[in-house]
Amino acid sequence: MYKTVIFDLHNKPGEELKETLEFLYKRYTLALIASDKVLGEIKKNEFQRYFELITEKIYENNSDNLPEMISQLKLTPQQVMIVSDSLENINLAISKKIKAVAYGPLIDVKETLIEIDTKNIAYISPNTFRCTQCGQCCRAIVKVSETDIERIEKSGLKRKAFLDYDPMEENPTEKNCLKMENKVCTFLRRKGDRYYCSIYDHRPNTCRKFPFFKKNLELMDCQPFVLRQQEPLENILPDENKKNKQENISTKIKRLFS
Ligand code: SF4
Ligand code: SF4
Numbered sequence: 001m002y003k004t005v006i007f008d009l010h011n012k013p014g015e016e017l018k019e020t021l022e023f024l025y026k027r028y029t030l031a032l033i034a035s036d037k038v039l040g041e042i043k044k045n046e047f048q049r050y051f052e053l054i055t056e057k058i059y060e061n062n063s064d065n066l067p068e069m070i071s072q073l074k075l076t077p078q079q080v081m082i083v084s085d086s087l088e089n090i091n092l093a094i095s096k097k098i099k100a101v102a103y104g105p106l107i108d109v110k111e112t113l114i115e116i117d118t119k120n121i122a123y124i125s126p127n128t129f130r131c132t133q134c135g136q137c138c139r140a141i142v143k144v145s146e147t148d149i150e151r152i153e154k155s156g157l158k159r160k161a162f163l164d165y166d167p168m169e170e171n172p173t174e175k176n177c178l179k180m181e182n183k184v185c186t187f188l189r190r191k192g193d194r195y196y197c198s199i200y201d202h203r204p205n206t207c208r209k210f211p212f213f214k215k216n217l218e219l220m221d222c223q224p225f226v227l228r229q230q231e232p233l234e235n236i237l238p239d240e241n242k243k244n245k246q247e248n249i250s251t252k253i254k255r256l257f258s
Contacts, residue, residue: 002028002078002079002080002081002099002117003028003029003075003079003128004028004029004030004031004073004075004079004080004081005024005028005029005030005031005080005081005082005083006030006031006032006033006069006070006073006080006081006082006083007030007031007032007033007034007051007083007084007103008033008034008082008083008084008085008086008089008103009032009033009034009035009038009042009084009085009103010034010035010038010085010086011035011038011085012037012038012041013038013041013042013047013103014104014105016104016105016106017042017045017047018045018047019105019106020083020103020105020106020109021047021050022050022132022134023106023109023110023221024050024083024109025050025130025132026124026128026129026130026131026132026221026222027124027125027128027129028081028128029052029053030050030051030052030053031051031052031053031054031069031073032048032051032053032054033069034054039054046192046193050132053072053073067096070098077096077097077098078097080098080099081098081099081100081101081117082098082099082100082101083100083101083102083103083109084100084101084102084103085102085103087102090102099116099117101113101116123218123219123220124211124219124220124221124222126212129212129222131222133194133195133196134195134223134233135184135188135190135195135196135233135237136223136224136227136228136233137207137210137211137222137223137224137227138184138185138187138188138195138197138207139183139184139185139224139227139230139233140224140227141166141167141168141177141178141180142177142178142185142204142206142207143166143176143177143206144163144176144177144178144204144206145204145205147205148204148205148206149163151202151204152199152202152203152204154202155199155201155202157199159175161179162178162179162186162187163175163176163177163178163179164177164178164179164180165177167180178204182231182236183230183236184233184236184237185197187199187203188233188237189237189240190233190234190237190238190239190240191239191240191241192239192241193234195233195237210222
């Protein structure tokens with residue numbers, strides 16, 4: 001069974017890269033071989049966070065690069081899969097009996113992966129799963145128990161501040177859900193393209209278990225598709241990195257004039 005995906009990118013990555021990376025990151029260790037130009041693009045877009053290994057040594061004509069990379073990773077060809085935008089390298093990988101997929105939109109990558117490895121690619125597993133901090137699951141209504149409420153209160157908040165009626169019930173009588181603002185959990189925050197829970201250590205049980213609620217559940221992905229279709233989260237939540245930067249500038253200006 002392969003466990004590492006090597007991205008081999010020569011050309012400027014397309015819009016779809018993030019989606020493809022998010023999908024693969026949840027399942028595998030990702031390594032990257034890229035040209036200088038592509039590396040710059042990946043760093044600029046902060047995509048490098050998905051890669052555990054980025055080669056510093058970039059070849060212009062890198063057909064010998066793949067076997068070297070595999071040996072660097074101390075893996076056998078059976079443990080590796082290549083996603084490449086170079087037909088030459090795809091053919092090279094196949095000739096060396098390494099699984100290879102052409103880089104492209106997620107739907108194409110997914111289809112090829114499912115074709116070549118139905119057992120391992122189709123589902124996410126609690127043993128290997130890594131959250132990409134996309135925040136999509138925090139757009140769902142979260143019911144809370146009394147134990148959950150008491151745990152959240154230990155963070156210093158009063159239940160009045162974070163509880164609400166279930167908007168899906170016709171005549172709700174008790175506030176047993178987390179409050180939402182703009183259809184997003186009141187506790188979700190954003191730093192750049194990462195979303196995080198501001199009460200992480202005190203979060204409700206449902207959030208702790210997500211997305212693996214039942215044993216042996218066959219899950220294609222953790223992102224609730226319906227919720228993803230709503231307004232992009234970056235339009236709803238302010239970027240705290242920018243806020244902090246502005247606050248620092250204001251503090252400096254105040255200091256200058258005090
Ligand atoms: S949907 Fe939730 S669990 Fe899945 S990657 Fe996004 S934040 Fe993580
Ligand atoms: S409590 Fe935290 S983890 Fe749970 S939905 Fe809200 S922000 Fe997400």
